[in-house]
Amino acid sequence: MEIKRKYPWLVALMCVFAVLSIGLIKSPISIIPFESRASTTPVNISARNFIPVDMNKEFQAKKTRLIVIEDFQAIMLNNNRSLHVYLPPSYYDDKEKKFPVLYVHDGKSVFEVSDWSKESLNMHTQADKLISEGKIKEIIIVGIDNIGELRTSEYSHWDGVDMGEPVLGKGDLYEDFVINDVKPFIDKNFRTLADRDNTALMGASIGGLATFNIGFRHSEVFSKLAMLSPYLGWGDNKLYDMLSTGVYKDKKPLKIWIDVGSKEDSFVNMAANGVLLLMNNGYKYSDELVAYEAPDGEHSERFWAQRIESVLLFLFGNIGKPESMKLYVDNKIYLSDKAIKHINSVVTYDSGFIMTEVLANYSVEKPDLLKIAGFGGGLLPLAEGVTKITVKSSTGLTAQESITILK
Known part of the structure; x- marks a missing residue:
């Protein structure tokens, strides 16, 4: 109460600041x-x-x-x-x-x-x-x-x-x-x-x-x-x-x-x-x-x-700058599969933009179990077992997944 009596201008200024602050923190989508x-x-x-x-x-x-x-x-x-x-x-x-x-x-x-x-x-x-x-x-x-x-x-x-x-x-x-x-x-x-x-x-x-x-x-x-x-x-x-x-x-x-x-x-x-x-x-x-x-x-x-x-x-x-990459891939594949599975490497940018990376480099921890070949990361199972795949995007992002190959 003492501040209000002695410095009314300060109280008014604080009220204005409070109103502006509410407006500033409001999400842009609200307008x-x-x-x-x-x-x-x-x-x-x-x-x-x-x-x-x-x-x-x-x-x-x-x-x-x-x-x-x-x-x-x-x-x-x-x-x-x-x-x-x-x-x-x-x-x-x-x-x-x-x-x-x-x-x-x-x-x-x-x-x-x-x-x-x-x-x-x-x-x-x-x-x-x-x-x-x-x-x-x-x-x-x-x-x-x-x-x-x-x-x-x-x-x-x-x-x-x-x-x-x-x-x-x-x-x-x-x-x-x-x-x-x-x-x-x-x-x-x-x-x-x-x-x-x-x-x-x-x-x-x-x-x-x-x-x-x-x-x-x-x-x-x-x-x-x-x-x-x-x-x-x-x-x-x-x-x-x-x-x-x-x-x-x-x-x-x-x-x-x-x-x-x-x-x-x-x-x-x-x-x-x-x-x-x-x-x-x-x-x-x-x-x-x-x-x-x-x-x-x-x-x-x-x-x-x-x-x-x-x-x-x-x-x-x-679209901004690439921020993260996530791999969408079947973690279990079968030697008997007729359809070729592939890796969908999805890159998210800081703007919210999303795309699939098709120029990625692929590597396999155990190449005797699995081969990655063709456009878009096609998976070719070679033998039963578990291995890890690593995908590096053209922008330098890296992601990994484990793959189990079953009979």
Whole structure:
């Protein structure tokens, strides 16, 4: 009480400091508008009635950051669909600022719940989090809807078979839609950095194949590609031939992300083949090309969502420095195994970025029991026993595991 009577200015200063301290220790994520599902209801508007965002008084007043543009026409495909647009936190604060753009196939599940899996990538919440932490640039994200029954056809640049039924590939027409309908509309109506260096494309499953084809055919439009569990083997593995001896053999100026879940069976091999061919064509691993095998990952949005932060860091941020490495490998393998087991060496960076190290050096304590060979650390059991394996990453990190070989 004596301090309060004699030094009221000191008490006031202490109160101000206390308030500021509370604000300083509060987690940055607490200020994110898109923390919860309750706050993510988008504003729907018809493409026919759309005017540039900077001229839309309602959007300006409400600072609308999730917009669904309905009945958007694909001219060459002669059909309509919706576009789903996310605007970054400062979009309405600086009327001169322009932003990079990430275009994503299967647009509804980018921010909302997919009709197919009832899951979502929740990219708006993840982008806001990374932006608030200063880890990535502010970006615009555009989700492009698929048309259910036409999805496989539109995402395929060549014919194939899906669920036993022949599919006529219309990927060239979908490609025209993305480049000549969607992108010009977005560039006209939003403040974008429209050059290739600031334009990225992303897709999952056969949407990953569409991303690969569109990106490689139009590297003058896109500089960054992200493919989640891509269906690279579609249509009798034609893509691999194109990478080996065909039109994709020549290296393009692209930054490429490829991932897959460890439980996705044949997709793991498809991803590994694609990564190996790209490296053979000159792409520098961990710089121009990154791969990630997600432990226990499956083939749906719920699992892809777990990789989105790393995707955004790779495409639009700074991945930081490698911090630790963990080995995911079966600790028991059998001489009778027909399928070759492999080591998944997962490196975590100080930014939270995660990738699989495919350039590691491998050594075996008892080489008469086990051999490590091939791309990605394939395990070849030679005799029964227990041995230790040591993996050293290209960044100098080291990890060890014990392996038991059984009959």
